[in-house]
Amino acid sequence: MGRFLARRAFFAVLTVFAATLIVFTVSRLVGDPLQFLIRPEGYGISPEALEAIGKKIGLDRPLIVQYLIWIGGVLRGDFGNTLLTEKPVIDIFLEKAPATIQLSAAAWIVATIVGVPVGVLSAVNRGGVFDYIGRGFALFGQAVPVFWLGIMGILIFSVQLDWLPSGTKGPPDASLWETIRHFILPSLVLGWSGAASYARLTRSAMLEVLDSEFVKMARAKGVAGQKVIWKHAFRNAMIPPITFSALLVAFFLSGQVVVEVVFGWPGLGRLATESVFQNDFNTLSTSVLFFAAMFAFMSFLADTLYAIVDPRIRYS
């Protein structure tokens, strides 16, 4: 198992670098980032001055050299400056990161505490009313466009009913309840699709286990129904949802770009989107590095969890 993990870790790191290289290359194709520097105030800027700035941030070098310079800086903890404000990217990044991580965590909790029980309930009542409700819930969650769900949430709960605030995370000094109110709508919207995947995974895993010999055996020897479900079946059906839960964190972190745009959430997703439109390549590359690293780490974690919870799995 040690060798398997080492190999996985090595490829995970390699994957992250390759991912940043790809996005870095494509983002440089967008055009001359300097055009964005001139736009706001510098009508009088001379071509020589422009070239000097280009030299300063290394735009005259070949792409691969630019990438190596950037990645060299990253390895030393220097993520470069933003293009327009010339502030260190890492400062802005750290400022926005908490909002994104908090929202992902909230959505993850919502998805887990809703999705897994729905899946179990639906498997246990196979063909019954709860099964249809649960499957409808999952079908809806996987088919609804997140941005539209967000807009409808705002329309119903903020505009019409005026129950919940929408937009922004709320002031930093707000009371706990006020902060929670700001989290409710975005985390439900973001979490629904995850809950739907949980429900489907849990349902099919539960159905498989409920059909197995040892569950029939437990039933036959007279173990109480609830005990069979929770102690015998549920614990064995948890393997797919557990590994999925690690991936879900990564999915939420990068998948919430749209939700952040809809809710005006001051997080990394919006920062990354804006950096694309402003051609702010240092910020963009750092965001991609972060999202790719989170994804690689979480899928590594998922594999490890898989090997831990299911001893039958033997990796070569």
Place this chain on the structure above:
Amino acid sequence: MAANVQDIDLRTLAPRAIQAPVKGAAYAWNFLRRWPVIPATVLLTIVVCSIFASQIAPHSFRETDLRFRNQPPAWMEGGNTQRILGGDVVGRDILSRLIHGARVEMMVATISLLGGAIVGTALGVIAGYYGRVIDEIIMRLVDIWFSIPFILFALVVTIAFEPSLRVVLILLAILAWSVFVRNIRAEILVLKNTDYVAAARIAGASTMKIMMRHLFPGVINTMMVIASLRVGQLILAEASLSFLGAGIPAPTPAWGVMVSDGRSYLDKAWWVSTFPGTAILLTVMSFNFFGDWLRDRLDPRLRQL
């Protein structure tokens, strides 16, 4: 308990599917459960709309008319039959735009999906059949691709190449291929060790022929199932891109763009965003439902997908 074997009504032992036909509502319910009638109807409607959009749509999808600006749907107060589902921000007919928008979704569902399926299946077959270095390279590529946040990548690309229908279709094809590779490869790993493949090899069939004639037909079912389960996600991705302003450019009425158009007028005109969103929801739901049904029919082993 029946005394004699002859007294047992054999029909009660048979699985429900072959029991004597039930009449009336119960029959209809059973029929609906066994055949994807509702999703098929929705999808058929969309296909018809996308083909005959210009003939069906009551109005032009781009003709603005400020008299109908944010006009409510026909059944609401202030609405009229000129704009059955209401007018949008510049008075265009939402219904006509929805009908024309179906065309975009169908193009995504056919062109991008087909492109992704062909490339992904080919790579899966190659990776599975050759193994070793080639397999390693292809699978690592898939891993790398999975870890790139798609929305960001797509934003960068559309901005680099000017948003256009072609760029979006290619991007979505790129999004689609990776899932095919993993599953097809796994199937091929089993298939390539079967006796008939060995026999073909001994008989002197070329590698190309083995892959095309002997391996590929074995994974067609898997390919169809993945494609049908994947198409909904593609449509959602297209809608998200259009919503963010990096998708299909105006005046093409993509449903994602229409939702985004109505965002600023939520308090005055809810219908502008609501109807296109409902259209996306219904379409994706129907595709997913249909995909599940197809999977259960063709390949129940893929239940984890």
